[in-house]
Amino acid sequence: MKKITTAFLAVLGGIAFAANEIPPVLAIGSDLPSFSLPGIDGKTHTQKDYADAKVLCIIFTCNHCPDSVAAAARTQDIHEKYKDKGVAIVAVNANNAASLRPDELGYSPYNDSLEEMKPFAESYGWTFPYLYDGDAQKFATACGAQSTPHVFVFDGDRKLRYTGRMDDSRSSSAPVENSYLRNAFDAILAAKEVEEPVTRSFGCSTKWLFKGDSVAEEQKKWEEIPVTLDDLNESTAKQLRANKSGNVRVINFWSTTCGPCVAEFPDLVETYRRFQNRNVDFISISMDPVEDKAKVKKFLESRHAALSKRTQKSMKSEGRTSNNYIWVGDNADKLAEAIYSEWTGALPLTVIVSPEGNILWNHSDEIDVVELRTQILKGLK
Numbered sequence: 001m002k003k004i005t006t007a008f009l010a011v012l013g014g015i016a017f018a019a020n021e022i023p024p025v026l027a028i029g030s031d032l033p034s035f036s037l038p039g040i041d042g043k044t045h046t047q048k049d050y051a052d053a054k055v056l057c058i059i060f061t062c063n064h065c066p067d068s069v070a071a072a073a074r075t076q077d078i079h080e081k082y083k084d085k086g087v088a089i090v091a092v093n094a095n096n097a098a099s100l101r102p103d104e105l106g107y108s109p110y111n112d113s114l115e116e117m118k119p120f121a122e123s124y125g126w127t128f129p130y131l132y133d134g135d136a137q138k139f140a141t142a143c144g145a146q147s148t149p150h151v152f153v154f155d156g157d158r159k160l161r162y163t164g165r166m167d168d169s170r171s172s173s174a175p176v177e178n179s180y181l182r183n184a185f186d187a188i189l190a191a192k193e194v195e196e197p198v199t200r201s202f203g204c205s206t207k208w209l210f211k212g213d214s215v216a217e218e219q220k221k222w223e224e225i226p227v228t229l230d231d232l233n234e235s236t237a238k239q240l241r242a243n244k245s246g247n248v249r250v251i252n253f254w255s256t257t258c259g260p261c262v263a264e265f266p267d268l269v270e271t272y273r274r275f276q277n278r279n280v281d282f283i284s285i286s287m288d289p290v291e292d293k294a295k296v297k298k299f300l301e302s303r304h305a306a307l308s309k310r311t312q313k314s315m316k317s318e319g320r321t322s323n324n325y326i327w328v329g330d331n332a333d334k335l336a337e338a339i340y341s342e343w344t345g346a347l348p349l350t351v352i353v354s355p356e357g358n359i360l361w362n363h364s365d366e367i368d369v370v371e372l373r374t375q376i377l378k379g380l381k
Contacts, residue, residue, distance in 0.1 A: 033142035054086030094140030109373035164199030232325035
């Protein structure tokens, strides 16, 4: 592969940049920019905390990006192999959570807030620092962090010796044969030049503060989508369980008079929006009296329980016209038998149905939204 110059990458980011432009990548040979950032350990970290390290590796990563998720276990593995050799790895999440559209969050149960960084790190057994730069993004701007993950390796004098990607795995979690990161570590520790000091990082773009405007615009468009509500009988209920859509299907039984149902409903809609670009659909089934149909419709509209264009295609292939239903049958036992025979009738109930019509997961009472999203991801594998 032809070597990429840092100057070329800087042009890609924009050598002269303003608040709403992407900063250039830090040039090889540059000093480590100073930082003072909160970590998931509750402490504030600065470059002085790593003064004794022979090599300091900054990895700009995050909780949501499929490339970062795939690299999470490899990062811990590299840390374990090099921590006793004088290499300090520090992960930094520079994404601003408010600059992420819901449909960018379909590969992880977590968003990129500081609060969600700790459970993400724990899920991969991280034992190295994980810091947050999403509020001001000063450190990410100084480094020119383009995407996630994007690594910056500094030597003992804190001069930049390597910047780019960890390896060529992208969103695959399979073992790697060639690691640019390990190669850089080995070269610096051996007092040699890094053979390939600059590569493209590749991955989800950094969610800069200025991207928040596009999120607001996306929300406005979503709220303008009409919300529908259809009657549900036993025949259609059986069709919903058979699930010929090709999607992983989330079905929620609820009522406007059920406190936990009302409380969890926004999380269900948000979850569907996260997965709207993947093979996932969401079906809500109201157990309110039929005469309260107008009330149910008003509630659904207030929660913006709409359909994305992608899901509309699979819905139409089944001959359906809505993702929201109200049970109109006389005997609710028939509904339970049609979809989930083990249901006691307690509300709320959420089930996940595979594309083959099998129940993959069920939960009675208010959901833990992280658990729900985790189970959806399992169903998509």
